[in-house]
Amino acid sequence: MNKQPFLYRDFDRVRRVVLAALQQADEPYVLVTGETGTGKTALLRDLKAELDRSRYRIFYFQEAQRLGAPGLVRLLAQSLRAGTSMYHAVSLDRVVQALGEESHRMLLWFDEAHNLSTETLTAARALVESDLDGQGRVQVMLVGLPRLRSDLQAQPHLWRRIGVREEILGLQLDEVGTLLEHHFGSAMQKRLCDRGLAALFEHGKGTPGLMLPLAKRVFAAAPGKTKIEHEQVEDVLRRWNLA
Structure with missing residues (x-):
């Protein structure tokens, strides 16, 4: 199995927007949200x-929940x-x-910024806003689940400053086969008919991180090179949901 990520359309769209924002340095804050498994x-x-x-x-801070403001500084x-100093402000x-x-x-x-404490976010803001010359020396990117967006909207003074707000929405149905x-x-992809691909898409909610384990189970349940009928796919997915 190829473990390199598949650059589906919406992923690539967000990637291009965010990369431009980072390289142009004209946005102090970047927000990226998406469900688990979207990449x-x-x-x-x-x-x-x-x-x-x-x-x-x-x-890169992976576990935002464990990162306090003093630890960040x-x-x-x-x-x-x-x-x-023993004094955080100093x-x-x-x-x-x-x-x-x-x-x-x-x-x-x-990463996982939906778990970021208010104090840590405040410290990050202080670093961004200390750049009085507007040179863009510090840039903050917040990445997390969709609820991060609503959490930030509850802080209007910060929300207004986030100029790049992107959400990775997942694959479209016509990308499942390519994934x-x-x-x-x-050869393995061609074993599934269109209805089987559609069933995978529906059960995986268009999310690569959910669809790939499901596809693995489908292929494991039907070894060989023969065509896998959509009834077989549905049966595997039903058993998966019951497990």
Whole structure:
């Protein structure tokens, strides 16, 4: 099975929009939301590979729930060799001063940002808004489940500043065959009829991370090279839902 992500249309659309926002440095905040399995983390890996390391320093925080404001500031202070204090405000001020002398652009990426505490988000905002010269030295990207969008809308003062707001919606029905071909090969993909592909799409809700395990079960339940009828697909999916 090919483990490289499949660049479906909506994923690629969001990727192009976000990459442009990062490279142009004219948006201090970027928001990306999507259901589990739509490829949000794969998007971050792809973006990281695209960006020039001589221009950008990327700080990727995977478990936002565990990251407090003091921890964020301490980590940045250590990376910038700014020194820390027992007082959070002093440490934050030292980080801000160090950022003013930094030649790289600092990209703070928060995955699972729907779990980010208000205090941590406030600290990130302080770093972004410390750039009085408008040089775009710090940029924050918030990535999470769709509820992150509504959480941020409840903070109008911040929501207004988020100029890039993208949601990865998932595949379209006509992309299912190409997805399976990408991951399992052409011969395996052709074993499924259109009704079988439609059943996978419906049960997987157009989400690659949900559809691929389902497809794996379907192929495992019908070994060989013969055509898999849609009734077989439906039976496997029904058993999956009952498990």
